Amino acid sequence: MTDTLEPAGLDAADSPHYLRALTDMADRRAVVADSAIYTANGIKLVEKGARIDSRLYDRLVQHKLREPIDRHLSIDNPVDVPALLAATQALTEQEALPALLAQTLGSAARLLAPLRSLPLPPSMACKLTVMRDQRPQLFQHSLQMMTVAIYLGIKSALTERDCGALAAAALLHDLGVLHMDPVWDDPNHKVVGPQRKHLVAHPISAMLMIRDTQAYPRSVEVAVLEHHERMDGSGYPRALAGADITPMGRILLLAEVVAAFYEKYDDMPAQRLSLVLRLNHRKFPSTLVSHILPLLQEEMTRESALMPLGNDAPRQIELLAEAFSHWDQLKAALPVAAAAKAAPHGAFAFADARLMALQKALIEAGSHPQQQNEMMAQMKGDAVGMAEVALVGREALWQLQSILNASHRRWPQLSERATPEDAAVADWCDWVVRRL
Structure with a gap:
């Protein structure tokens, strides 16, 4: 099951960042090789009993080790x-x-x-x-x-x-x-x-x-x-x-x-x-x-006894409303045939479903931009209520960002705009980047 997630080059071996952190740590506490350390090709890099420190970093990072380095180390005051x-x-x-x-x-x-x-x-x-x-x-x-x-x-x-x-x-x-x-x-x-x-x-x-x-x-x-x-x-x-x-x-x-x-x-x-x-x-x-x-x-x-900050709530509501509206405009501009044949597991279907789910969650929480505009008029002087509105806005904007991130992660070719549907998602993502 999990083996399918091991892309080329991804294994339990030591990365340059880990080796740097380990050897830098060894400048401040005793770290000793309790057995010899070899490269994957059988070349001995470090003798048994040798002190590890940052001077070894360049040498270690140039080779793939036979085994992870921390199998061979003795450390002063370790986490036990x-x-x-x-x-x-x-x-x-x-x-x-x-x-x-x-x-x-x-x-x-x-x-x-x-x-x-x-x-x-x-x-x-x-x-x-x-x-x-x-x-x-x-x-x-x-x-x-x-x-x-x-x-x-x-x-x-x-x-x-x-x-x-x-x-x-x-x-x-x-x-x-x-x-x-x-x-x-x-x-x-x-x-x-x-x-x-x-x-x-x-x-x-x-x-x-x-x-x-x-x-x-x-x-x-x-x-x-x-x-x-x-x-x-x-x-x-x-x-x-x-x-x-x-x-x-x-x-x-x-x-x-x-x-x-x-x-x-x-x-x-x-x-x-x-x-x-x-x-x-x-x-x-x-x-x-x-x-x-x-x-x-x-x-x-x-x-709630503290003085919460809700001054950014109106701007957040405006951004959310614009984000949902911009997506609706991009969808409406698509040829009917293109929208109908959009891949059910593609970027367009994903973004559309996630944005609809976010709007539904906001409606269920009484926090959709359309609802909040009415609430704001009734909350003047209610600092705690304004803080709640601001928190909802921040969370929803974060979710917009997460939709953008997930779209780029799953479909890195989006920027090529190969289809009208991909172009709509890419345009919406670009809009979010500019506005947020």
Whole structure:
């Protein structure tokens, strides 16, 4: 099943970005080769007992190694199970979301329990140590997402063994990001079109690295592969939908979103998250969402006492209305025959279905631009209400961007405008880029 996702050149081997992070880390902590390191052609690159540091980077990066380098390393103060327990305990004491989860379960001990029997072979310990030292935000994200996943596993009555597998999948789900250019960490770095293939590939890379250890159940590999899927089929890398996503994969995809909102937003994360889960109810597993929404209610009550910002709501409503109208104009301009013969799984059908689904979701939430124009007139002075309108607008605009990204990712030839239908989608995407 997953083997079909292994394009040429994509395997569990070390990327230049990972080798750079590893050798840079080795300048600050002792990293020693506990066995000789060979190239795929049998040439010895590093002697047993040699100290690894950044001076070796150029030498290592020029060769494909016989095995991943972290199978051969001994590291001072690595991430091991006791270190994970200590870091997760600290998280439940210092961060709002893990603290809320621990409080709801009665103690942090229930969140920590699945970690105690976690398999952590040397190669995984090495990758997590690189993540902790070189990409600390990614390490914190992995820990926080793991606490959400364990919480959802407990609330779903998973066995202790399954919760352990779930903890491993959540902890290791973003190993593939270590092989991506760190420029992706820059919030100002915006990549669209074919370059997004690196982002789409990271669940596959992580799955292959986990498989390579032969230390985890297949359910862990598959769940990691699925952590960016969506219940409506709009996710990646396989665009799975509904029952095609495994139970553990569903937990991971929701835990990823929950953790990300608390990490991304300092202001009103509970209200933002609640809105997104309600507005996108087709994307997320409803049974699992029902375990999250009640947690957010008390937080939302506290957040509503703050002074939310809703000044950008009118502009967002205008942009949404224009985006929907522009698509309707492009559709109307198509020859009747072209629209009728559009491929059912092509770019035109995809964009049309996604835009219709977004409009339907907005109508169901009472937040379509036509509805909001009337609401705005009644909300003067209602700061909390204006904030809700602004949040809906931001989420809907983000979804427009996601339609654009998915269209370019799935149909990179769109810019060639080979058919009238492709031209309509390409024109709409160009309009979105200009306006957003």
